[in-house]
Amino acid sequence: MSAISVTGLTKSYPDKVLGKKMAVDGLDLEVAHGEIFAILGPNGAGKTTTVEILEGYRQRDGGAVTVLGQDPGAISKSDRAWRSRIGIVLQSTHDAADLTVRESVSHFSHYYPNPRDPQEVIAAVGLLEKAEAKVGTLSGGQRRRLDVALGIIGRPEILFLDEPTTGFDPEARRSFWDLIRELKKSGTTILLTTHYLDEAEALADRVAVITNGRIVEVATPATLGGRNTAKARITWIEEGSYQELESDDPTGEVMRLSQRFNGEIPELTVTRPTLEDIYLKMIGHS
Amino acid sequence: MNPSIIRIGFLRGALEIKQFFRQRESVVFTLLFPIMLLFIFGSVFTDTIAPGVTFSQYFVAGMIASGLVNTGFQQLAIMIPVERDFGTLKRLRGTPMSPVSYFIGKAILVTVSTAIQVAILILVGRLFFGLILPTTSERWIRFAILIVLGSICATILGIAFSAVPKSGRGASAVVSPVVIILQFISGVFFVFSQLPTWMQQIAAVFPLKWLTQGMRSVFLPDSFAMREPAQSWEFNRTLIILLIWTLIGTFFAIRSFKWSEK
Numbered sequence: 001m002s003a004i005s006v007t008g009l010t011k012s013y014p015d016k017v018l019g020k021k022m023a024v025d026g027l028d029l030e031v032a033h034g035e036i037f038a039i040l041g042p043n044g045a046g047k048t049t050t051v052e053i054l055e056g057y058r059q060r061d062g063g064a065v066t067v068l069g070q071d072p073g074a075i076s077k078s079d080r081a082w083r084s085r086i087g088i089v090l091q092s093t094h095d096a097a098d099l100t101v102r103e104s105v106s107h108f109s110h111y112y113p114n115p116r117d118p119q120e121v122i123a124a125v126g127l128l129e130k131a132e133a134k135v136g137t138l139s140g141g142q143r144r145r146l147d148v149a150l151g152i153i154g155r156p157e158i159l160f161l162d163e164p165t166t167g168f169d170p171e172a173r174r175s176f177w178d179l180i181r182e183l184k185k186s187g188t189t190i191l192l193t194t195h196y197l198d199e200a201e202a203l204a205d206r207v208a209v210i211t212n213g214r215i216v217e218v219a220t221p222a223t224l225g226g227r228n229t230a231k232a233r234i235t236w237i238e239e240g241s242y243q244e245l246e247s248d249d250p251t252g253e254v255m256r257l258s259q260r261f262n263g264e265i266p267e268l269t270v271t272r273p274t275l276e277d278i279y280l281k282m283i284g285h286s
Numbered sequence: 287m288n289p290s291i292i293r294i295g296f297l298r299g300a301l302e303i304k305q306f307f308r309q310r311e312s313v314v315f316t317l318l319f320p321i322m323l324l325f326i327f328g329s330v331f332t333d334t335i336a337p338g339v340t341f342s343q344y345f346v347a348g349m350i351a352s353g354l355v356n357t358g359f360q361q362l363a364i365m366i367p368v369e370r371d372f373g374t375l376k377r378l379r380g381t382p383m384s385p386v387s388y389f390i391g392k393a394i395l396v397t398v399s400t401a402i403q404v405a406i407l408i409l410v411g412r413l414f415f416g417l418i419l420p421t422t423s424e425r426w427i428r429f430a431i432l433i434v435l436g437s438i439c440a441t442i443l444g445i446a447f448s449a450v451p452k453s454g455r456g457a458s459a460v461v462s463p464v465v466i467i468l469q470f471i472s473g474v475f476f477v478f479s480q481l482p483t484w485m486q487q488i489a490a491v492f493p494l495k496w497l498t499q500g501m502r503s504v505f506l507p508d509s510f511a512m513r514e515p516a517q518s519w520e521f522n523r524t525l526i527i528l529l530i531w532t533l534i535g536t537f538f539a540i541r542s543f544k545w546s547e548k
Contacts, residue, residue, distance in 0.1 A: 055380060057546070080288045080382035088380035093373035098308040099301070110297050111383045113288050150377070 001069065003158055003189040004031035004054060009063035011049055011213075023049040025213035027063070033157075036180065036190045038204035038221075040197065042283055046213035047193040048091065048162060054191070055088050055160055068157060084112050087156030089147045091163055097136030101127050104135060105149050112154030124182065125149045126175055140167040145176065158189045165199060177202050197275045211283050225278035237266040288382055295390025298383075302395035316357055316399055320349055321410055327475065328415045335477055336510055342415035347505040348474035350404055351497035354433070355465055357399040358440025362392060363447040363461040371454030376546040389445065396441045404433065420504055428521065429504045436497050439528045442535035443493075449542040468494045479513045486515060493531045496524040 006029040015021035024046045031037045041047050052058045053065060056072035065071055070082050096104050105122055109115035122131050125145040130138060135146060144164060151159055161180075165173045180203055184190060194200055200207045201221040209216040209224070222228055232250035236243050236257065247253045250270050257265045306312050324346065331341040369375050378388060411417030420426055447464075451457035469475060471485050472495040478486065489495040502510065503519035511519050 057376070057379070080384060083380070083382040084288060086380075088377075090373060090376060090380070093377055095369065095372040095374035095377060096305075098305045103301070103304070107297065107301055108381065110289055110294060111381045113382075154381070 002030045002066075003033045003035070003068060004029065004037075004191065005064075005066045006030075006050075006054070007064045009050065009053065009065060010061045011046075011053060011058065012061055022213050024053070024060075027210070027213060027215055029208060029215065029218075031189060031191060033189055034184065034187055035205045036184050036192065036203050038200040038207040039191070039193045039210055040195075040200055040207055040279060041193075041210035045210045045283075047210055049213075050210070051160055051162055051191065051193055055086070056083075084114075084154055085157045087151040087154055087159040089151040089159070089161045089164055091166075093143075093147060095135075097134065099135055100132050101135060101138070101146055101149075102131045104146065105153055108150050109153045114155055115153050116155050118153065121149045121153050124152075124179060126179075141169060141172040144168065145172075148176075148179065152183065152188075156188065158191065159183060161190060161192045163193055163195060165194070165196065173199070197279055201275050209279060209282050216282050221275055224275065225273075225282055227273055227275070227278050230273050230278075233269075233271050235267070235269045291384045291386050292390065294383055294387040296394065298387055298391025299394025299398075302391050303398050306395060306399060312361075316361060317403055317406060320353055320356065320403060320407060324349060324407065324410055324415070328411075336513060339506055339510055340416065341477075342411065343417060343505060344477060344502070345474075346407060346411040346415070346417050347501040348469075348472075348498045350407055350505075351432075351436070351501045352465075352469050352472075352474045352494060353403045353407060354400060354436040354440045354497060355468070355494055357403055358396045358437050359444040359447065360461055360465045361396065361399065362441060362444030363451070364457040366445065366448035367451040367457040368454035370448075370544060370547060373546075375544075379545045392445070393438075393441055396437055396444075400433070400437050418505070425504050428500070431525070432497065432500045432504070435525065435528050435532075436493075436500075439493055439532045439535065442532055442539055445543065446535045446538035449538070449544050468492055471495075473498045479515070490515075493528055496520075496527045500524045 006027060009024050009027040009029075010022065011024040012020040012022045027046070027050060029050075039047050039050070049058065053060050054067050054072055056067075056075050059073050065073065068082065068085055072082075075082050099107070101122060102118065105118040109118050109121075122128055125148050127142060127145055127149065130142055135143070138146065144167065148161070148164065151161070165176055168176060177199070180190060180192075190203075192200070192203065204221055206218060207221055207224060208218045217224060219225070231246040231248055233244060233246050234250055234253055234257075245253065254265070254268070254270065257268075306316075324342075327345050328342045331345070334340050335344055366375075379385075408417065408419070412419065420429065447461065448457075451460040468489070471481065471489040472478070472492065473481070473489070474494070478489075478495070478498065481489075486495075499514060499519065500521065502514075503521055508519075511517065514520070
């Protein structure tokens with residue numbers, strides 16, 4: 001059975017001009033246990049709405065949803081067992097400025113039946129040096145790592161991450177990715193929304209591209225949009241000018257070129273479309 | 287098994303108190319502001335307002351009553367919208383913490399800050415303004431009942447009113463005038479019987495007027511009861527009105543409490 005299963009999900013919001021606007025318009029999704037699944041899409045595509053329905057924050061208009069075998073829309077406020085099995089990292093928070101990192105993490109650990117050790121979690125997110133610092137003094141990236149610490153302290157089976165690395169510097173992002181891979185190794189299912197294609201490519205087993213509240217495609221990062229079979233682009237310099245060609249058979253082309261040049265091809269590049277090229281084409285901004 | 291709701295409630299209470307004392311504004315606003323008012327009013331109005339009753343005696347009774355409104359109603363009605371804005375409430379809703387634990391935590395915060403404020407008011411009143419403390423156990427029991435019921439009522443109304451301010455930033459501007467106007471018309475800053483009748487009648491709809499009257503029944507001689515609107519302390523009526531407001535507050539708190547803006 002899937003960790004997350006969504007069929008025909010719909011959700012609309014009141015809209016001043018149109019009467020109502022469909023934020024999610026018949027969306028289907030299956031996320032397997034232990035998988036890192038990324039949802040990509042432009043702003044307003046319905047990513048956050050979808051995730052918040054899965055987290056039990058919003059009620060849907062139609063369709064069927066199960067998360068860990070239960071319908072999040074039918075979870076009553078007093079049902080704490082299901083909530084103990086999921087972890088949520090929201091988009092942005094500014095709370096608990098007067099508590100220290102350690103106080104926050106330790107406090108949240110008391111909410112769960114089988115929490116991780118606060119000290120280990122603080123170390124895992126790389127905040128050991130800041131453990132005694134007030135939350136209000138943390139940088140944006142440190143703050144975000146605290147959010148993740150609070151999301152994983154309860155040893156969740158599913159972790160929801162909504163744009164987790166916005167505002168990170170490259171080094172912080174790398175170490176964050178390592179943390180997510182560690183969580184995957186420990187068996188956690190991770191649902192991630194992101195703007196960053198390199199992030200989806202680095203982390204996700206599968207990605208879904210959403211526009212206008214619908215799934216455009218679900219695939220592995222390497223095969224999305226036929227990326228693996230797309231023509232490769234070969235560029236080089238010949239007689240002082242830039243040359244390029246697209247080919248289904250790049251290896252053969254390179255060999256032929258090599259014969260022509262009798263060895264080294266000047267400034268040779270062979271590239272396949274990046275995930276970004278594919279993605280932009282899919283959302284209609286090619 | 288999930289940890290007990292009550293235990294988490296107490297852990298939240300401890301956390302709330304820790305945060306309270308780390309916020310300089312909340313300590314100053316909640317604990318020092320009433321003392322400053324007591325010094326100003328106590329120093330300006332040195333008359334006796336009735337045989338054996340100084341204005342300070344009258345004023346301390348009123349300030350203790352409005353202290354319950356400050357630490358219960360005002361504190362929560364401002365703090366909860368801020369927590370909503372900052373995402374605290376949304377984050378908590380996403381955890382297995384029961385909403386009941388959250389409200390237990392808030393009740394503990396109100397209890398502790400109220401106790402401190404009342405103790406400071408009585409101490410300063412006693413040291414600097416000749417405050418006479420009640421001598422009969424009956425009056426102390428009445429005092430305890432008023433503190434407990436008044437705090438519960440103010441806390442619940444504060445939680446209910448927290449749905450009114452649209453943002454955390456604007457909360458103070460929405461909530462504070464309500465409290466200040468009530469203080470003026472309910473006999474905290476002025477002797478209630480000297481207010482215009484229509485103003486007394488408006489005040490009688492709201493709980494603060496009854497709390498101040500109840501506190502006067504604790505701190506003022508029984509002879510002063512003749513000066514109250516009904517020529518008596520009306521203690522039972524006070525309890526009934528506080529209960530009614532508590533029920534109204536509970537209804538709206540359950541109906542309209544918002545965990546996030548949208």
